[in-house]
Amino acid sequence: MKFFRILFSFVLVVSSFYSCASGVKSRSLLFRSNEFAIYTVARDKINIKQESSVAKTFAHPVEITEDKILDLLGNIRFREESSYGDVNQYIFEEKEIKEFALDLVDGLQKLKPNQILLVISKYNPVKSVVSHYSRTSFYIWSTDTTIEILFGELQKEISYDEQGNYFDWSNIPDIPFDHFPQSTYVLQGQGFNFKKVSGFRNRHWLVFDKTDLAKLKFEKRKKSSNEISNSVEADLKAEKKIIRDEEDGVLLEE
Numbered sequence: 001m002k003f004f005r006i007l008f009s010f011v012l013v014v015s016s017f018y019s020c021a022s023g024v025k026s027r028s029l030l031f032r033s034n035e036f037a038i039y040t041v042a043r044d045k046i047n048i049k050q051e052s053s054v055a056k057t058f059a060h061p062v063e064i065t066e067d068k069i070l071d072l073l074g075n076i077r078f079r080e081e082s083s084y085g086d087v088n089q090y091i092f093e094e095k096e097i098k099e100f101a102l103d104l105v106d107g108l109q110k111l112k113p114n115q116i117l118l119v120i121s122k123y124n125p126v127k128s129v130v131s132h133y134s135r136t137s138f139y140i141w142s143t144d145t146t147i148e149i150l151f152g153e154l155q156k157e158i159s160y161d162e163q164g165n166y167f168d169w170s171n172i173p174d175i176p177f178d179h180f181p182q183s184t185y186v187l188q189g190q191g192f193n194f195k196k197v198s199g200f201r202n203r204h205w206l207v208f209d210k211t212d213l214a215k216l217k218f219e220k221r222k223k224s225s226n227e228i229s230n231s232v233e234a235d236l237k238a239e240k241k242i243i244r245d246e247e248d249g250v251l252l253e254e
Contacts, residue, residue, distance in 0.1 A: 024137075024174055027118050030110065031103040037170050038100065038107045039118040041139070046116070048177045053197050055143050060111035062142045067218075069101040070094070072147070072208065074218040075190070078154045081183040088187065090221070091136060091154055096123040108142070116141035122158065122169050133163040137172045147213070148195070150175055151204040154184050177205070191216045 027039035048054055064072075073092050080087045100121055107117050117140050124133040137152040152175035162168040178197060185203035188194070191212060195205035208216075 024118060024172055030107050030117075031100075032166060032170070033099070034166075035096075035123065036100040036103075036119065036121040037166070038103055038120075040107070040111065040115045041118050043114050043116065046177070047174060053177060053195065057113045058111070058116065059142045059144045060108070060113050060115065062108040062111065062147070064105055064108055064147075066098075066101040066105055068213065068216070069104055070097050070218045071216040072149075072191075072213070073097050075216075076192075076206070077187045077189065079185060079187055080154070089155070091151070091186070092121070093123060093125050094218070094221075095125075096121060099123075104140075108140070111141075118175075120170055120172060122163065124163075132157045132160070133169070134158065135169060135172070137175060139175055142210075145210055147208045147210060149206045149208075150177065150195075150202075151186060151206075152176075154186070154204075178202075 024041070026045040027041050029037065029039050031038045043054070043056070043058075046054070074090075074094060074097055076091045077088055078091050080089075100119065104117070104119060111117060118137070119140060120135065120137045122133045122135045124131055134155040135153055135158050136155055139150040139152075141148055152172060158169055179200040179202045182204070186194075186206065192206040192208045194201035194203055195207050196202070197205070
């Protein structure tokens, strides 16, 4: 009998924890497949230290097309810094965006004024038995004048044990709204500005002016991006720092 009382107490504690959890822990699933998942998150469940940086209510629902989702996301690039060198690459493959674009459009049309969307995408352009999936996560929402995207992980490699199980690969770290230095960050591009938080540009937080959305056009890439494998990076000599640019397909020694 004592065991059951202890078990019951434990269940209550766990239930209480999850009911009070914030951000990515208090999401409601809208769509999911083997490659992506889309959730709604209530604004009052988001962990925001600087409350003034995020609108109290949003301009939802949002009417947007699949093609415009590709225009919005398709040209964004990021840099990953390491002791072996710096790698510049696109955040999303064209095919990756098209996997979730239709459901993202539907999700934005279902949003209430007190909600934002959370998107988690896992993708493997190589799809070989020895290659890994990478995961990208982001919040997306709309105000009267902007569409805003806040990225969490950017092409974070996930293990074989995680990539096949939805409950594993969809379990992501909280996405911070605060500014802090990171070795992986979005590169400045056309069509957006970085949100300023506490006087600093948060290079994971992109702000698109709605009046400029018509000017955004997806740029066809010179070549398909290839997986950047750990084995290749491990073969590079530590003393020779490089910059790899995916778009140009070249290595630049520093």
